[in-house]
Amino acid sequence: MIVNDLPTKLLDGAYTKGEWSLENYLKKGGYQAAKKVLAMPRDPAANNIPALIEEVKKSNLRGRGGAGFPAGMKWQFIDYKAKKPRYLAVNCDESEPGTCKDRVVVTYNPHRVLEGILIACHVCGIEDAYIYIRGEFVVEFEHLVGAVAEAYAAGYFGSNAMGSGVRIDVTPHRGAGAYICGEETGLLSSLEGDRGYPKIKPPFPAVEGAWRSPTLINNTQTIALLPGIVNMGADAWAKIGPERNSGPMIYCLSGHIKKPGLFELTMDVTLRELVEQCGGGVLNDLKPKAIIPGGSSMPVLRVDGQPYTNAKGEQVTDNYDIRMDYDTLKNANTLLGSAAVIVMHERTCMVSALYNLIRFYHHESCGQCTPCREGSGWLEKILARIVRGEGKTEDIDGLLSVAGQMSGTTICLLADSAAMPAGAFITKFREEFVHFCKEKKSMVENAIRL
Amino acid sequence: MAFAFNEETRKQFDWLLKRYPTKQACLLPGFRLVEAQLGHVSQESMDYLAKELELPPSFVHGVFTFYSHYRREGDGKYVVQVCHTLPCALRGAHQILDCFKEHLKLGVGETDAAKKFTLKKVECLGSCTTAPVVQINDDYFENLTPEKVRDIVLALQNDEKSPHISNGPTLEGGCKGMMPMVDAYPKGR
Numbered sequence: 001m002i003v004n005d006l007p008t009k010l011l012d013g014a015y016t017k018g019e020w021s022l023e024n025y026l027k028k029g030g031y032q033a034a035k036k037v038l039a040m041p042r043d044p045a046a047n048n049i050p051a052l053i054e055e056v057k058k059s060n061l062r063g064r065g066g067a068g069f070p071a072g073m074k075w076q077f078i079d080y081k082a083k084k085p086r087y088l089a090v091n092c093d094e095s096e097p098g099t100c101k102d103r104v105v106v107t108y109n110p111h112r113v114l115e116g117i118l119i120a121c122h123v124c125g126i127e128d129a130y131i132y133i134r135g136e137f138v139v140e141f142e143h144l145v146g147a148v149a150e151a152y153a154a155g156y157f158g159s160n161a162m163g164s165g166v167r168i169d170v171t172p173h174r175g176a177g178a179y180i181c182g183e184e185t186g187l188l189s190s191l192e193g194d195r196g197y198p199k200i201k202p203p204f205p206a207v208e209g210a211w212r213s214p215t216l217i218n219n220t221q222t223i224a225l226l227p228g229i230v231n232m233g234a235d236a237w238a239k240i241g242p243e244r245n246s247g248p249m250i251y252c253l254s255g256h257i258k259k260p261g262l263f264e265l266t267m268d269v270t271l272r273e274l275v276e277q278c279g280g281g282v283l284n285d286l287k288p289k290a291i292i293p294g295g296s297s298m299p300v301l302r303v304d305g306q307p308y309t310n311a312k313g314e315q316v317t318d319n320y321d322i323r324m325d326y327d328t329l330k331n332a333n334t335l336l337g338s339a340a341v342i343v344m345h346e347r348t349c350m351v352s353a354l355y356n357l358i359r360f361y362h363h364e365s366c367g368q369c370t371p372c373r374e375g376s377g378w379l380e381k382i383l384a385r386i387v388r389g390e391g392k393t394e395d396i397d398g399l400l401s402v403a404g405q406m407s408g409t410t411i412c413l414l415a416d417s418a419a420m421p422a423g424a425f426i427t428k429f430r431e432e433f434v435h436f437c438k439e440k441k442s443m444v445e446n447a448i449r450l
Numbered sequence: 451m452a453f454a455f456n457e458e459t460r461k462q463f464d465w466l467l468k469r470y471p472t473k474q475a476c477l478l479p480g481f482r483l484v485e486a487q488l489g490h491v492s493q494e495s496m497d498y499l500a501k502e503l504e505l506p507p508s509f510v511h512g513v514f515t516f517y518s519h520y521r522r523e524g525d526g527k528y529v530v531q532v533c534h535t536l537p538c539a540l541r542g543a544h545q546i547l548d549c550f551k552e553h554l555k556l557g558v559g560e561t562d563a564a565k566k567f568t569l570k571k572v573e574c575l576g577s578c579t580t581a582p583v584v585q586i587n588d589d590y591f592e593n594l595t596p597e598k599v600r601d602i603v604l605a606l607q608n609d610e611k612s613p614h615i616s617n618g619p620t621l622e623g624g625c626k627g628m629m630p631m632v633d634a635y636p637k638g639r
Contacts, residue, residue, distance in 0.1 A: 038545050060477065085471070094576050095573075095574055095576055097535045097536050097537055097573075097574040097578065098536075098537050098578050099576065099578065100578050100579055100580075102575050103576055104578065114459070118608060128471075135517070135519040135520075135577065136519060136575055136576065136585060137576070138588035138589075139588070139589075139590070169469070171469045171470075173478070173479065174479065175478070175517070175519075176478060176481070176517035176518070176519040176520055177517055177518040177519030177520075177572075178517055178518065179518065179573070179574070190478065191475065192472065192474060192475055193472070193474035193475045193477035193478060193503075193513070194474070194513060195478065195512065195513050195516035196516065196517075198557050211471050211472060211475075252578060252579055254537040254540075254578035254581060255536075255537055255540045255541070255578075255581075256541075260504065260578075260579040260580070260581070261579050262579060296535075296536060340578065342536060342537055342540070342578070344540060353536060353540075355538050356534075356535065356536045357535075357536055360535050360536070360573050360574065363573050364573060366516075378543060393538055417457075448540070449539075449542075449544045450536075450539045450540070450544075
């Protein structure tokens with residue numbers, strides 16, 4: 001079911017008309033939610049507003065960065081008793097292949113992000129917020145800075161934010177081209193002026209994050225959804241979409257699709273509806289073969305209707321009509337991640353596609369942990385050998401063995417992010433890998449170049 | 451050639467120092483300031499930043515080389531970055547790369563003798579719904595076709611404003627991808 005007539009949207013008229021200035025944002029009722037929240041006094045003992053943390057929990061808002069972790073629970077973990085300053089880091093380092101939603105939110109609705117920052121900061125007793133935006137996004141950064149300048153001029157930020165007497169400052173911070181800085185602790189290392197090396201958890205950032213102080217890290221989209229929750233009330237907001245998967249979701253549709261783009265819908269939508277109705281069908285009217293539902297790190301779904309043997313040795317088929325929400329996809333052994341749907345049609349060679357992805361992870365591995373640095377390299381080398389036509393059938397189990405040794409053995413999830421697609425591609429399209437190794441060429445006739 | 455901040459970048463640098471709790475945090479923004487002033491980050495400028503931020507020069511160099519997006523010494527005037535990660539590859543990134551190779555007469559990773567163009571293959575540029583995508587300096591070029599590539603190269607060879615730039619609406623007097631505008635921020639603390 002496609003529901004796009006939502007009471008609160010991030011990609012509203014501004015997206016198409018370019019009306020993203022403060023003046024236009026105020027006309028649409030902007031900063032009302034922040035005003036309401038900043039008028040509430042903070043609990044002097046806890047230095048937070050517990051009622052509002054409860055409200056966010058009640059809204060079932062799940063982090064839009066990829067993990068789908070309940071935002072309210074994350075807020076609750078902040079160490080409010082620590083006699084240190086607290087920080088907010090907004091993650092706008094979006095680099096997951098397939099994902100391009102934060103970029104659009106920041107470009108076309110920057111004030112919505114800033115309003116969300118005001119709310120999060122005041123509720124959690126935070127005075128300094130940083131927006132970590134990837135270095136490639138120059139124009140996006142300019143928009144953000146322009147909006148920040150407008151908001152400062154209007155007195156929304158500074159030592160007396162919105163006349164509330166509390167100080168809230170925000171600083172946009174540019175990254176410089178490293179996928180790993182999208183990982184929360186990697187982001188903090190980078191913010192501190194170091195290489196983007198992820199740190200060992202625990203301590204979790206909520207207890208000891210940036211500059212060894214309690215730090216809240218939220219995705220840009222998560223932050224931008226907050227004003228909607230405050231305006232509508234958590235109960236009404238929680239009713240948008242299916243139970244426990246509340247709120248609007250921005251689906252990024254890319255790959256072999258007639259009309260690629262961003263679609264802000266409730267999570268009632270099915271994969272088939274997204275591809276056929278939102279995206280207008282598969283490119284050149286070919287049949288879809290494989291679809292990655294949540295960004296390149298997530299296990300692929302086989303949608304050509306053919307059965308495959310899963311890890312338990314059972315013959316199964318993937319459901320093309322699967323509902324695109326966190327829980328349904330998790331039950332199907334994949335994940336919604338960042339809702340980046342990458343479609344591949346029947347002329348895509350899955351061996352080459354996996355090689356392309358693994359090359360990405362090898363390039364972006366920060367090099368701290370051996371299983372990831374070496375493992376992703378080995379995967380890439382073996383796949384390169386198969387694609388060159390020099391593969392042996394033993395290589396396939398070799399790939400699975402290396403991938404198996406990468407999962408769960410490293411500081412951050414990058415190793416898993418490489419191992420997960422490797423495992424899923426090989427399990428679900430094993431015959432293509434076998435064919436490539438035996439026949440020294442792709443099983444796909446007339447395959448597109450990758 | 452020794453490096454030092456000029457008046458403008460010094461002003462921004464001093465302002466930056468007040469926005470972060472530690473001096474070290476100004477390292478990444480510091481590289482951007484150097485880039486804005488010099489056009490790239492040189493060895494001398496790294497030593498200069500190390501001194502300013504009270505960090506070991508080897509550490510500064512290590513951080514600089516960790517990141518791939520800063521402009522290096524010897525890069526051409528136009529750095530062409532062709533995305534070749536899966537969503538772009540599915541929509542013909544190879545063809546786009548071949549077009550750039552042909553028109554620029556350059557291989558991947560090469561810079562021409564006149565230091566005008568550098569051709570790079572990069573990983574995901576984060577604009578997957580408008581693939582294939584190329585970034586040239588600060589600008590994004592989306593939904594590329596071989597014809598568009600030809601137009602773009604022709605314009606840049608003559609140092610004209612390139613067609614087909616697909617950036618969203620820009621701010622008047624924007625910050626040129628450099629730094630937040632100093633005057634716009636009142637003293638927060």
